[in-house]
Amino acid sequence: MVRYDVDGKNPVGVHPLSKPPNLIRQFLLLPRARCLYHALGLRSYLGGVSGEKFLRSATSWKRQQQEGKSEKNDRGSVPSTIALNLNPHKYCMLSLVRGKSDMSNFPSLVKIMERLRGEGGCEWDRTQTHASLRQYLLEEVHEVVDAISRKNAEQLREELGDLLFQILFHAQIARENGDFDITDVIDSISEKMVRRHPHVFAGASATTPEAVSHQWEHIKKTVENRNHSSIIGGVPRSFPSLLRAAKVTKKAARAGFDWENTGQVMKKVEEEMEELVNAVSEGDPENMEHELGNAIFALVNLARFLNINPEVAMISANERFERRFEAMEKIAMESGCSIENSDLSTLDRFWEKAKKITK
Template identity: 35%
Template sequence: MSEIRSTPDTNRQAKLQAFDRLLTIMDELRENCPWDKKQTIESIRHLTIEETFELSDAILEGDLNEIKKELGDIMLHLAFYSRMASEQGAFDMADVLNGICEKLIIRHPHIYGDVVAEDEETVKANWEQIKLKEGNKSVLGGVPKSLPALIKAMRIQEKARGVGFDWDHKEQVWEKVEEELGEFKAEYHTAETIDKEKATAEFGDVLFSLINYARFIDINPEEALERTNKKFITRFQYLEQEAAKAGKKLSEMTLSEMDKYWNRSKGL
């Protein structure tokens, strides 16, 4: 193993002291707080998921202060899991940190070894090849089954690209998008009856190809869709508020009447 090359960090001691403070507080809570004493690795899992989504929201909002707070919450959870595992003699925080350090060194041979990688694509390809050597039976084996479908599609495509299974040019990908859209439209747009199972599969192909194209033009489709969600919520809530001011109920309005408010919301 190559020696880790460190860069000067004038705040390193303060960071180590803060981390030690967190571990100390976690120990004290685990030993003295009725709620913390009761928790198990399984019982806080859903809370960790919630905190991760809260961090995601803060990132999308570009709110660095909230990002800092949410990172603190997640750091607490990491300390909590490590403390509970140490009680079972499984591992502790040192094992966790040393484990990720070793993995990073092994998977960056262009930094800690003699492998040459001058661009991002080569780094990704090396990463996937190393994972296979570590025992992964499939390049796609590391994609969590419980990932949301849109993010899972992104990760599947990225990992396939890492071993060369990908298109060469974005124009080829767009042709695939048009092909899938054309097939879906021809089959279902004018059909009086639809085989829902087959249509669902075909629609999935359309979405998968669009996600693939987004990746080729460096757009994060998850972020893009979430921005549209937020935009729709803002405009719809404006519609609700303005309709209420006018003494109207949405359920009693025509689409044409609602569109007037909707179009006004676009100027916000």
């Protein structure tokens, strides 16, 4: 099997290995180690694979090194590769990556972040800390979700870029503090993804999404030793309430504390709603809050049984209400009246019209 480098040149022989190679260094986007190995175990030179001939697998790298030295002596230079023809600070990717996806612009983005935080940079950027950036990180995440909800690819591209920049921001601050840098972040997630997908990168088997999920949790507990004092522990308290409820109940369900079918959950929702009605009739604010919380929690469990993310469902409901209300305002204006000065029956009529013209 033959593949070519990013310029469509230098044919590369692909040899599957008998044992899975170490896949971590191949994911690095910034120059670090001199010698990298790509996914199928072929020796590469700073991200490019040389040669008009097939290379041996990574297990024979010493012989490849000797052959490289021999070629250098014969021709006066190392084997020509795409990587060696580029600025090493702008290129360090797999030889199998082609065209626009070479990611050579990633180091440039890192340099921009360094410049903003450095001497003569931006005074606002230089004063930021991990803590001060929390609100902006949350805002960017929500804007990404909004772009996805709107199915706007152009907006999604832009918002993903903003989110990526937030990640680089935190990595740069950590680097300045002597904690870690963006390369360490890439190392960490690469190792984690390979480790948690043995059915892809090793000989494990997981043929269904459920099996993959169970395997994922097993690896977290056994290999990574992520054990908490409680079975439902480990869910960040800073999560939005609906999302946190979904996570907690999912953990409890994995331990066997769950209903058997959707009908049982529906019955529980009805029970909680009845208790909420009773609390409202009694007029005790504290009890009403308690029962309302129970009713919402029961609905979160129902969402889990229906394979619906309650947080996403709530976001959609908010957006749907906003679209319909804005449409109702437009209908009212076209009718020569305003929302504020219309009676309830008129508003109901406007609302029904708005529902028909919006999704």
